Amino acid sequence: MKVHRWLLLTSLAASLLPALAIPSFRTKAKRNSSPFVQSDGTSFIVNGSKFRYVGTNAYWLPVLNTDEDIWNTLGNISAIGAKVIRTWAFNDVNAIPENGTWFQLVQNGTVSINEGPNGLQRLDTVIQMAQQRGLYVILSLTNNWFPQASTSGTGTSLRTRNGSPSVTLPRNYLSNDYGSDQFQYLRCSLIVVTGGMDMYVRQFGQNYHDQFYTDQNILNAFKNFTTQVVSRYVNNPAVFSWEIANDARCASTLPASSSCTTETVTQWHATIAEHILSIDPNHLVSSGTQGFMCTDCPKLYPLTPPPAPQPSPAPGTKKRSAPVTSRQILRKRSESRRLSREAALRRGTLPQNGVRVRGRWASTATRRQQSQGVGSSYDGSYGVDSQDIMNIPGIGFGTFQVFPDQDTYVPYDPNLSQYDNLVNQGVDWITSQAQSASAVGKPLIMTSFGLVTQANSADFVPFNMSTAIDPYGATNQQQIDAYSTWLNTSVSSNVAGMIQYQWGQMNLTAETGTTISPGLTGISPSPGTTGTTPSSTTTNTTQSSDTTGFSPNDGYSSNSNANGVQQVMSSTAQNIASD
Template sequence: MNFLPWVSLFISILWASAVAAIPSPTTDKRASSPFVSTSGPGFVVNGSSLKYIGTNAYWLPTLNTNEDIWNTLSNISAIGIKVVRLWAFNDVSTVPVNGTWFQLIQNGTLSVNNGPNGLQKLDTVIQMAEQHGLYVILSLTNNWYPLPLLNSTVPPINSTAFDVTPGTNNTLPRNYLSNNYGGMDLYVRQFGLQTHDQFYTDPSILTAFMNYTTQVVSRYVNSPSVFSYELANDPRCNSTLPASATCTTETITTWHATIASHIRSIDPNHLISSGVGGYLCTDCPKLYPLTPAPAPPATSPAPGNKKRSQAKPVTKEQILRERSERRRRNREAAKRAGTLVEDGVRVRGRWVSTGTKRQSTPTVGSVYDGSYGVDSQDISNIPDIGFSSFQLFPDQQSYGPVDPNVAPWQSIEQNGAQWITTQAQSASAVGKPSILTGFGLVTQSNAPSFVPFNSTVAPFAAENPSASTTYGVTSQQQADTYTSWLNTGIAAGLNGIIQYQWGQSNLTAEPGTTVSPSTTTGESPTPSSPGQAPTPQQTTGQSPNDGYSTTGSTTVQQILGGAAQSIAAN
């Protein structure tokens, strides 16, 4: 009997089975999963790539009714936004009388609120987001909590008071500002410590924070609407509390690796991200150095084709060169337009140098030199970190020198555009997707509400003595800048661009909550004239605004909607 045909057939069947068992990029179980994952430099969900425009609405879990949450998410979804970033933390040192809170941190002990005014509110937001086809980024703590009250003789009222120094806006309710949800400095103070970076290194605080992350993450292991767990908003060495002399980029990177590993041990389904501002350090030592790509064969490209360049890490020389080239182009354009601002003085019709020399050794600035203890490239290269992230807030951070050859707002726009392309390059060198998790520019109409992230003071509010100076860009300049940044990000290959912040009107107002009425609820006791019904007091309000809200700005929403269509088609 000849067994060879049967043996051959058996081997063929085994080979076919083995080949079928090897996952391909298109049939990989993870690629076809309802959970967002990464495939090289892109996001994948349900077997399709995902690029998106998003918005920040940190305040969503503090709204007073489920109807308000539903309507807000409905309005966000209606313009094509796909991702909402919000706070998944709300820490207090004493239990407030009204409103939402998630965790009590008091004298080194912690208690998580799983009640209807606690994490159940976060559950509601996530469930409704899923029904609207939205994803949520859950940020787990904040670098900013500027509410000292350490030397104050005025006690806080219902835990809602702000710093009581002169000029401070201490009339806003708790949770109104993005920096009034507790966070790192609350842990440090309540554990009896002194410096901000002890949050990253103290064993007791690390245990406490990991316990809280366990409580949150374990709730949403099977929720496909969670885009990622963001370890912290804008983590760095310093905050309201100072940094110690020992805090370095390695301190912050090590903390990220520790917490990301902890979350991964609980939840294998979701992405983990950083939330850093994107600060780079070209010369800092790396805990997770880039692995050099193997050199391609030395072959000439086909006729008519350009040689494809590999993504390279950002260098100090590159940053300075790009700034110099942009300044030169602006100078030439200003010369052609007759608006050139010359250096020196004019003598007999000629410009003569004043003798002041330009800085001989230009610097890249604090966003590139590790001053904040952050090296976002090193953090992005941590294996458990799924993608690179950065932020863009020129009202709070300088991203480059002012160029006198263009209008101030144009200098801001151009520095921001360079920041975006630099971040895209850095992420490409790591080989992971890149997201701009928050960008904003304060307008003149929003200036009275503007409160910097490390402050409780609205410096341009009407009641502030320094408010006499007009601050902010015009609405048209903001629209032009947002359009430029969005187009730059899409062209540079960003996978997600998230605006800061969403604004919502006609929200239910309740005393002592984030959305509080401007007057006492109810009706006036007597009619203002015979036969006239009592005048109702205000019972609705607007969402929080720390200077960036889109409330009343249909232009920004239209820009975001257009960008959502553009990035999805890109």
């Protein structure tokens, strides 16, 4: 996740399903009877059956204040047909808080693990209850990001919403706050740092973000934490997989050193994957990257070309694709611009303020005028080569995220509306990721996808900032249509898992000094709504009660359009279950 995140707070499904056993999807062939999620080419297999799913992100589950809140949240997620939840398995501090959950103390180059009832036992509860609800859990072990908070003279972190008075947010309120410094518990004076790569770097006295990948002391500390967490669930089939890090890159709020390259990040993933598998051979390991590529970078794990001629694939399987190349990307973009221009001509909507070429108006620059670069998503600018990472032997499947309202995957097409550009960017990114995974021959999941709506824009705060931006965004119906398009594209492209970002939960138990604190100003249902399943038009900035609260919202919770989002997810879940 990068610079811009959009707010979509979700509400809950109306009813809870009874406790379920871990699901066993029906297929015909009993290829592998293991209860653990396995990979078979580009598919996942559980108990001999193909496992394809829709899921959601709820990174904040372990910090809820009561077991009942965890149980009810998982029930609402299960009720819409979701099968997998992605959550954070890290929660680090640089000072022990007075209240709330924390997993690890990282302070002045030393680390200490909290295995108590307000520590890793909270994660134990999430895993146990997920299993009872028939859900699998993807556990992410660290984060690339945290917000660069503005601070008052006392160090209190502030967030401003559309000119309204600044509000103090509790630690862990934002997903990217798992790594922030100078965030303060609401109504508490204790300032703590919550974990993430840059927190390790600072606490070990270093200066560059990528020293998290290369400094041996930091590497040992992260391996130690990884060992403590991974070893707890070696024999638990409710764990879907281990995610090494959310969106690892060369830089974050700390800059990258001049020596950080895609090979730096790839080698780190290989090292950590090998370490995890040495502890836990039962579960798959993934990277958690956004999917950024480097088509022309040197590879640590180059693809071996298939023998020529290739034999016909077995029935039910697909022939492996060629890797994504710069030439293919540019050719595809040129063809897309040509088709959109022809469509605009037929509609009579071709812009007349373009470039004059030989007496005719062109809606876009000519080929010679166009930059021939593939852009930052494909040129290694972020220090990530997801295809090289995916081809690491210890990496079990590929990952990517879809946030076209914060990342640019293809150049803007002036023949299309802003909304159509966003939707088409998502489609292009999904198909490119599917091609890359097919070339490697491993399953692929979309670990996050989201689009901000106008109803949520007032509370959207971009990454590493503390001030909301002016209202913008899609309508609720446009969000539903975009999600439907992206999910359908993923299904047709053989993406094995599709995880919405992110779930929102109302009516949670509030406790002073915790993530769910009483009196926190923020997005909640309009007065008179129940907080369970609000209509798609009932969202206001209001004051929560002293006894109940709502889940953290960093801009992608779906409360403002819960019915529509949940319906799209549920429909897709039903469709893939009947394939």
